Amino acid sequence: MREQWVRVLATGSSVPETVLTNFDLEKMVETNDEWITTRTGIKERRIATSQETTATFALQAAKEALCRAGVSPEEVDLIIVATVTPDMLFPSTACLLQRDLKAKNACAFDLEAGCTGFVYALAVAEKYLRGGGGRVALVVGAETLSKIVDWQDRSTCVLFGDGAGAVVLGLGEEPGILATYLGSDGNGASLLELPAGGSRFPASFETITQRLHYIKMNGNEVFKFAVRVMEEASNEVIHRAGVNIDEVDTFIPHQANIRIIQSAAKRLGITEEKIFVNVHKYGNTSSASVPIALDEAVQEGRVRKGDLVLLVGFGAGLTWGSALIRW
């Protein structure tokens, strides 16, 4: 029989050991545990050491996923690393991962779509495999946001954390990724940006003194956008797959803020027990958030064979996207 589905063969993840709690942040900026907890749901986040980079966590997550899938690095045809914090602007972090894994038969590139990066990469890899590009893909979301956070800006520094999640995708006869949906609106580009370090504002004395190498965000506008597109993206992928929202067993949204997750779930009519949340442990890990949550949900037995899993993300760009998977 002809293989026609792309399936998730296994997942993996990796987070730094160093924990930064809300109480630690109280000593760094004018904030408090109560404000952070009620506004975001975050209690702590993981922070990379100066020795650890995005590629470090990508490698650990990828090795775990490959090992669980029983797939050797030589069998991988495609590597995509979704990230907004690559080790360097070039070469890509995906190429560093390809080297460290010794995945000598893989092509490799980074994909930047803000916090939606992993969902984008999943959709691209699925189309690549279905289109005949190969049999196995490794899709990683990896970040070290602590390195681009302004630790003097209380409105952003309390939100972000570091880590990586990975999936191994393979062709199969049973249903897997049923549908994907991606969207973007560059009119919202300035709502969430890292202004300097690219061709627009190359690194200079001015960019450093003006602190332009750090995340700048209009939190209120991003919040409103997030709730709207989470609902829209979820409904669209459900529609594309021809299923009903009630059939979803586990809802795994981008972990940016518990209030965004709860508002979106309420609008969609998804009940509390179906929502997977780990934002309290890791904060917002951007491209890594959905794959870390997916891996934890699988390891905890929250996702089982045959389940319908809905992934949805939003982020800088602006971007948004969703994927519906039969596990």
Ligand code: ACO
């Ligand atoms: N501690 C204490 N007070 C704070 C802090 C803090 N850490 N940060 C801000 N405040 C203050 C503000 O100064 C403001 O004070 P004021 O009223 O005296 O001016 C007050 O708290 C309220 O601030 P708001 O910004 O209105 O707070 P809000 O309830 O909107 O919550 C938050 C802010 C948590 C940032 C929220 O807007 C949010 O989560 N937005 C979405 C952010 C997001 O998801 N970003 C990720 C996008 S994905 C990607 O690509 C990275």
